[in-house]
Amino acid sequence: MKRVIFIIVSFVIFITFCLTLGSLELKKTYTDFKEDIxxxxxxxxxxxxxxxxxxxxxxxxxxxxxxxxxxxxxxGCTPCRKAKDRFPKLLNQTGKNFQIITISIDKFDFWKPLNENKNIKRWTRLNIGNSNLIKSLKIIGYPTYFVLNENGEIISRPSHFSGIKAIRNYFKIKPNILDLFIEHIRNLLDSNRLFNYVFMYTFLYLILFGVIILLRLLIKKRWVTKYKNNA
Structure with a gap:
């Protein structure tokens, strides 16, 4: 029974360690982001x-x-929804001098009853209405992001997947290891790669475990042989 518990605990520790190493790669997303011309x-x-x-x-x-x-x-825009799921965390990481505005390009009557229209401080949901911003700002892909300064002027146009990264960079937000770990898990889940990730490292764990067992047997055999020779 103790061996079974040891195997399970060591496996969990190994997978957690691998996930933690992978999450550290996300640290650069707090300083680097792509910006469209x-x-x-x-x-x-x-x-x-x-x-x-x-x-x-x-x-x-x-x-x-x-x-x-x-x-x-x-x-229906999956990348848009995934980013919105991360907005509450971003708002918690920033101060009162930051806000998020999401502008839906859906028809107003369709957009109005959607569940996304919830009241969250510093996050305003709006509808494109009769605005010509899509044409004037040459918006052709979604999500499209803009960062505005305190005067309402455009200071950055992050690429389609860099809106959150741009704000992290702007406010110099420093992540802790738990934030990175959770975000790494969410990224794996969003991209349906978590199962493959766990499977790959499970296979690696079994190989390492097998090597350790083999080395242990060889060492034990050597000591037994040495003991018999000395006897």
Missing amino acids: SFEKTQKFNLNGILKIDSTVVNPKILADKTTLVQFSFN
Whole structure:
């Protein structure tokens, strides 16, 4: 029974160790991010035509005195949803001078009843309404991100998968090992690679375990032979 417990515990420790090593690779995502070439920098972000959930227009003052991450998305966009799942964590890592605005390009009547329209502080959900931002900002893929300064001016256009990375870099957020570990697990789950990952390292564990057992037997045999010769 003790051997079984030892094997199980050692296996869990081994897998955890491998996952931890893999999670350390994510550390660079807190400092590096890709940015699309943008001609909109220093341009004011125009909210004309953008609608709130109550069908009213948006007050431009919403962009004042805060750094803002804007995400253009639509219902059914998997990368958009995965990023939104990580937004609460990002908000917890930043201060009151940061906010997130997500702008859905879905038809207003379709978008309004969606479950994503929940009340979370410093995260505002809006609808594209009659705005011409998609055309004027040349948005052709989703999610599309923009980072705005405290004056509502565009200061960065991160690539499609670098919105969160850009904010981490901007605010110089330093991750702890637990954050990296959890994010690594989520990335594996999102990409359906967790099973393959565990299978690969289980196979490696069995090889290492077999090698250790073999070495132990050889050492034991050598000591037994040496003892008999001395006797």
